[in-house]
Every structure is written in structure tokens, then in C-alpha cells.
Amino acid sequence: MERNDLTVRPITGCEELDLFIRLPYTLNDELADDLTAGRRRPEWTWVALRGDRLVARAAWWCRTGDDAPFLLDVFDLDDDSGTGEDRVDVGVRLLRTAMAAVVPAGARPPEYGRAVPPGWRDDPAASRVVEERMAALERTGARLFVERLRLEWRAGTPVSEPSGRLRFRPVRDTEEILSLMTLVLDGTLDAHSRDDLSRLSPREAAVRHYEDELAHYRSPRDWWRIATLPDGEPVGFVTPARNDYNAVIGYLAVLPAHRGNGYIDDILAEGTRVLAAQGVPRIRAATDLGNVPMANAFQRAGYVNFERMINMAWG
Structure with a gap:
């Protein structure tokens, strides 16, 4: 034209x-x-x-x-x-x-x-x-939707040793991860999740997130970890993975009943250890600018904010 x-x-x-x-x-x-x-x-x-x-x-x-x-x-x-x-x-x-x-x-x-x-x-x-x-x-017709922090852990950055407060095991099956993803949407600070919840039930939003992102990872699902208390009660989860470009912390969350206890640091450290053991040069992650608790957890774990992401949407 x-x-x-x-x-x-x-x-x-x-x-x-x-x-x-x-x-x-x-x-x-x-x-x-x-x-x-x-x-x-x-x-x-x-x-x-x-x-x-x-x-x-x-x-x-x-x-x-x-x-x-x-x-x-x-x-x-x-x-x-x-x-x-x-x-x-x-x-x-x-x-x-x-x-x-x-x-x-x-x-x-x-x-x-x-x-x-x-x-x-x-x-x-x-x-x-x-x-x-x-x-x-x-x-x-587009409008600003959210600004996000892009974060990176680089090879050689120290990784915290396990604190002993939590146990970690692989995810049993798709239903288990979907059930936990549904639970953590209660009180979420993530803008995309909150937008999904304005139109979908928590279960539907979890399924959509799984199908749009987690199902596309190229890496083994046995890298994913469920965090539990010593008695086996789930506390949260992390999905260390590899997408088409980098090793990533795809999803990281603490169940509502266990928030406020600092478990996010233990869970992020476990996900980082899983990927660091693969010899990757970097691990990428992202979180909303407004999700201060998550951003602070990444900072404590040695991740640096190397870029921001501007997201805009129509409709």
C-alpha cells in the first residue's frame, strides 16, 4: 500500500x-x-x-x-x-x-x-x-495493560542451600498442577491472571494459563517441583523449564494459606538449583512491576532486572 x-x-x-x-x-x-x-x-x-x-x-x-x-x-x-x-x-x-x-x-x-x-x-x-x-x-485503540520486570540469574551467581523447612518432589500429573494453579489465583497480584479472572472461573483461568504457556515448554516435566511441609502438605510450586530461547522460571507461587512465611525464597531457590544443575548460562524470569513481594524474592535470589516489558492490549 x-x-x-x-x-x-x-x-x-x-x-x-x-x-x-x-x-x-x-x-x-x-x-x-x-x-x-x-x-x-x-x-x-x-x-x-x-x-x-x-x-x-x-x-x-x-x-x-x-x-x-x-x-x-x-x-x-x-x-x-x-x-x-x-x-x-x-x-x-x-x-x-x-x-x-x-x-x-x-x-x-x-x-x-x-x-x-x-x-x-x-x-x-x-x-x-x-x-x-x-x-x-x-x-x-491499545491501552497500557501492565509493565513487567524482566529478570535474569547468571551462571556463577550463588544459589542458596536448602533451608530444610520444605520438602520438594516432582509434580504427579497434569491434574495436580492444575489444581494448585487454581488455588494460587486467590489473591493473585498478577495482572494477566486478574484479567483472566474477570471473565473466567479460577479453574478455567488455570487451564488457559497451562495451555498457553506450560504445555509449550520443551523441557522435562520432572523438573517441576511441588513444595511441601515435612508432613506432605503442599505449600507451593515452581516450574523450572526451557522455552524456545532460554531456561526460565515459568511459574512460581505459594498457596494462600501459606503466604507470609518466606516460603517463596525456598521455592525459588529450588527452581534455580534445578536449572543451574543443567549448566545453563542464564535463567530468565518475569514479574509485574506492581508485584513487589515477588520482585523482592527474585532480587534476594540474585536475579538482576536487565529489562522491563511494556504490555499493551486492545479491547
Whole structure:
């Protein structure tokens, strides 16, 4: 589509990746593998061009094996192209054109998720870039949903020895983990879970989370751990795993009846030990900015906040 010398179109295939990655982002190095694996598709990968110059881009991602986009995770504007309003206008035109082709008519667009520097609000240059992208997304109907901390444990960071307060065992079966996931939704501080609970029962929300995330892990389920008291009563659980990119602490929770006793530290340490024993160079995790108890637990365990994630949603 061309308008006022702006061409908006999807890339033709892997041969145009060099064009698409002219704008920098940490995900650029993953794009080729994602296209090969089917987690991205050329028809979901869009550019806005003025002549041969890339002035904006957008791309959607899906989980391995899926047929529909799950997340809009690349959206960039060329910092050197016109004024801030010009850049926002180009971004809006790109998004509207691409979304009309990628998102089925009447469907809710996939959520937007973008990694940003941890101190982006204190850096005028970084805040301008983030705010311009958000302004363009808002003009298409998106609103800020949540800001999240992206966390990383690095090989060589000390891991706490077991305190002896809890016992750990593998998860028996899918029903056991689903039952515990249902229970921990009571009083959850997680924004996505709270949003799910506005439309679904706790059990339905747990099943959705399991099917959207845990079921897609590439690693053995016997890495997952149930934390119990010495008498066998469950206290919480952790799902150390490997996704398509990194070792991760996928889900970490304490049952409502046992919160406030510091068990989160024991459970996180166990999940970290499971993955560290695999010789991984890093372990990734994330939690909402507003989930202060969880963020503090990760900090105590030696995880560093290396990025934040801006999530925006439509509808």
C-alpha cells in the first residue's frame, strides 16, 4: 500500500530480513530462526518504507506449532525520520494497514509486548522512544495493560542451600498442577491472571494459563517441583523449564494459606538449583512491576532486572 510516498507492505521472505533488521532491537538475532521454525511468517512481518529507507516496522510472533499470531512483539519507528508527530503518524498507518491484514475481522488483536531499558523513565532519549511507540499504539485503540520486570540469574551467581523447612518432589500429573494453579489465583497480584479472572472461573483461568504457556515448554516435566511441609502438605510450586530461547522460571507461587512465611525464597531457590544443575548460562524470569513481594524474592535470589516489558492490549 502506498500513500504520500510511504509504502507499507509485508516482507517477501527471509531474503528481506536484512531490510527488516535495519532498526535495532534485541530480538533481531532471533528472527531468522523464528521464521525457519514457523514462529514468525513473512505475512506477519511488515515494513513502512520511504523509497529504500525503512522508517517503521512491525512483526507478530506465535508459539511453536500455532497457526495464529500470539503477540505483537516488534514495533519500531526510525528515530531520524521527521518530527515526533511524523513518526507517530507513520507508526499508526503501518499498524492499521498491517493489522487489517494480520488480524481476522472482528477479532481482538494480540497483545503488544516490548522490552525497554530498566531505567527508561529516567532517560529522556529512551522515554521519548517508548512514549512515541505507545502513542501510535494508543491511536489504534491499545491501552497500557501492565509493565513487567524482566529478570535474569547468571551462571556463577550463588544459589542458596536448602533451608530444610520444605520438602520438594516432582509434580504427579497434569491434574495436580492444575489444581494448585487454581488455588494460587486467590489473591493473585498478577495482572494477566486478574484479567483472566474477570471473565473466567479460577479453574478455567488455570487451564488457559497451562495451555498457553506450560504445555509449550520443551523441557522435562520432572523438573517441576511441588513444595511441601515435612508432613506432605503442599505449600507451593515452581516450574523450572526451557522455552524456545532460554531456561526460565515459568511459574512460581505459594498457596494462600501459606503466604507470609518466606516460603517463596525456598521455592525459588529450588527452581534455580534445578536449572543451574543443567549448566545453563542464564535463567530468565518475569514479574509485574506492581508485584513487589515477588520482585523482592527474585532480587534476594540474585536475579538482576536487565529489562522491563511494556504490555499493551486492545479491547
